Amino acid sequence: DQQVKQNSPSLSxxxxxxxxxxxxxxxxxxxxxxxxxxxxxxxxxxLISISSIKDKNEDGRFTVFLNKSAKHLSLHIVPSQPxxxxxxxxxxxxxxxxxxxxxxxxxxxxxxxxxx
Amino acid sequence: xxxxxxxxxxxxxxxxQHVTLRCSPISxxxxxxxxxxxxxxxxxFIFQYYEKEERGRGNFPDRFSARQFxxxxxxxxxxxxxxxxxxxxxxxxxxxxxDIYNSPLHFGxxxxxTVT
Numbered sequence: 001d002q003q004v005k006q007n008s009p010s011l012s013x014x015x016x017x018x019x020x021x022x023x024x025x026x027x028x029x030x031x032x033x034x035x036x037x038x039x040x041x042x043x044x045x046x047l048i049s050i051s052s053i054k055d056k057n058e059d060g061r062f063t064v065f066l067n068k069s070a071k072h073l074s075l076h077i078v079p080s081q082p083x084x085x086x087x088x089x090x091x092x093x094x095x096x097x098x099x100x101x102x103x104x105x106x107x108x109x110x111x112x113x114x115x116x
Numbered sequence: 117x118x119x120x121x122x123x124x125x126x127x128x129x130x131x132x133q134h135v136t137l138r139c140s141p142i143s144x145x146x147x148x149x150x151x152x153x154x155x156x157x158x159x160x161f162i163f164q165y166y167e168k169e170e171r172g173r174g175n176f177p178d179r180f181s182a183r184q185f186x187x188x189x190x191x192x193x194x195x196x197x198x199x200x201x202x203x204x205x206x207x208x209x210x211x212x213x214x215d216i217y218n219s220p221l222h223f224g225x226x227x228x229x230t231v232t
Binding site for chain 1: 120149151156157158159160161164172174206208220221222223224225226
């Protein structure tokens, strides 16, 4: 039961252009969303997050947008750099009674390749 | 400061054997979570421990068990290994168990387990 879905397994973008990574979720109890970046042979690294009370959060070149009605979020990277090439995971958490508040539900990831 | 450290980095076991994976959280972090990442998928939640108590468990069989020690380090044990247990096992730590909003998970580089 995949509650967080990343339907694009890969994305290729030219350096300097915008990268847009998409994520959909099905559980309406999710109220906090995170993006993690993963390089080969390393663990996932926290990138940026957004609470369900917001629709946008920005941190430098990274912006996350949340559309609650569509149960959709996206990560924008502008401008994209070759060092951004990695697997990006979307994750969600539910602040609900009975749930494990520290539990994250991950998507399958999107491999981003930024070429010069 | 040292990040989350996991040992060993790689492990090869035979079906039916048991395995113990170890994790040391970031200094000051009291919560440890374990995730399993099978090739091509996102990390799946196994356990969360906080102050030596289990705070949550994912949909994994009883062959999986874990514990947390007074120094907040943790072990994940898997008995009667199956081929399907081959995966990257990730440990993550956070300051507290229930405030993921201000305390995102920090992951180690994982232990790659191969069951033959």
